[in-house]
Amino acid sequence: MNVSLDAALAEAEARYSAANTASAQRHAAAREAMPGGNTRTVLHYSPFPLAWARGAGATLTDLDGHDYIDFLGEYSAGLYGHSNPLIQAALKQAIEDGTVLGGPNRYEAELASLIKSRFPSLQRLRFCNSGTEANVFALMTARAVTGRGKIMVFDGGYHGGVLYFGHGGIPINLPLDWVVAPYNDIDGTLALLREHSADLAAILVEPMLGSGGCLPARRDFLAALRHAASEFGIILIFDEVMTSRLSSGGLQAAMGVTPDMTTLGKYLGGGSSFGAFGGRSDIMAHYDPEQPGHWPHAGTFNNNVLSMAAGLTGLRDIYTPAAATMLNARGDTLRDGLNALARKHGAALCATGIGSFIGLHFAGTVPDHPEHLGAEEEARHGKLHKLMHLDFIDAGLFFARRGYMALSLAITEADIARFLAQTEEFIVSRRALMDG
Ligand SMILES: Cc1ncc(COP(=O)(O)O)c(C=O)c1O
Secondary structure (H helix, E strand, O other), rough: OOOOOOHHHHHHHHHHHOOHHHHHHHHHHOOOOOOHHOOOOOHHHOOOOOOEEEEEEEEEOOOOOEEEEEEHHHHHHHOOOOOOHHHHHHHHHHHHHHOOOOOOOOHHHHHHHHHHHOOOOOEEEEEEEEHHHHHHHHHHHHHHHHHHOOEEEEEEOOOOOOOOOOOOOOOOOOOOEEEEOOOOHHHHHHHHHHHHHOEEEEEEEEEEEEOOEEEEOOHHHHHHHHHHHHHHOEEEEEEOOOHHOOOOOOHHHHHHOOOEEEEEEHHEOOOEOEEEEEEEEHHHHHHHOOOOOOOOOOOOOOOOHHHHHHHHHHHHOOOOOHHHHHHHHHHHHHHHHHHHHHHHHHHEEEEEOOEEEEEEEEOOOOOOOOOOHHHHHHHHHHHHHHHHHHHHHHHHHEOOOOEEOHHHHHHOHHHHHHHHHHHHHHHHHHHHHHOO
């Protein structure tokens, strides 16, 4: 096909707009009350996002009535798929029993013990409402415990709406004293750690950069952080909001590196809002209300019945260690298949990630840390991601525009085969545009 990238995009966008008039109308109406018609920035993409009417299994249905196989999995919160009968039954039971009871319920302690039994660092934990909140509590806990103010984070790291460290950070980040270190760079990070050691309260790190492109940390990098944190009395926090699904005990168990604190979120609420933070029992003891001088930890919905009930059923009865192994193997099959196709066709496409997470990049290989491309190359990659997104939507396959996928338990081997076939079709038909 001998057309320019811009011409191909214009054609794909016109096709998309014509096919999705109900989503377009919803978007136009939404703009009246919400800036850009949006209340969660990552859900916005041009020319307008598809709006979902419902989901069942691994299928999403949009307002225009089209079905898609859902490879996005609600940015990893949708691990159980859209209609798992056990989750549905747990939610129905919880609704029947009443949802705003104003006291401890029958679910929360069992969910806490189950999480504690799986994640090596979590000797004690507390629930909150989101991954962002979990990270805020973990950071403020570390500051209070150490009496120090600075926090080390990593270039490309994402820890929530006010904790974003890609592309130089954002204007609405929390006004803490940040030290931004280079991911997977032991020498560079140790130099910064030594320089700031007396002032650092915490090192906050994702064991795999999630929104930063599904780039795994090397084990020796995490081990070096562990060693330095102990040496300098800094609290090492693993943000496993995304990665906790990558083995039955998260990446900390898989990598054999135990942080002082861990934050969790996403699927652990069984599809309802969820966050948790915890760690060493001496640190978490500050939150024991039976002790004099304890610290308060508030949150009306911390133990909300829907999240606790669905979360417990999900982790206890569905996401067993065997299920985690199966799902991550399925993700490996897809990632390996994508990379094999790219190699077969000599195409500049590369799939990164671990297990059930996949990041797509328009490059033959990518480094183990975020790459800062020039403006022109960055724009070209953005256009290729948009073209791929629109082409795959046209073929009934959905994932995030930036090339991110989080497989759910509902995804089948046949779904994976269909995704691979569509990828080959994309490479063959769009090859000239990918080569630039
Ligand atoms: C690694 C990581 N930390 C924290 C968060 C924030 O979680 P939430 O969206 O529940 O606030 C996310 C969300 O994508 C995440 O990927």
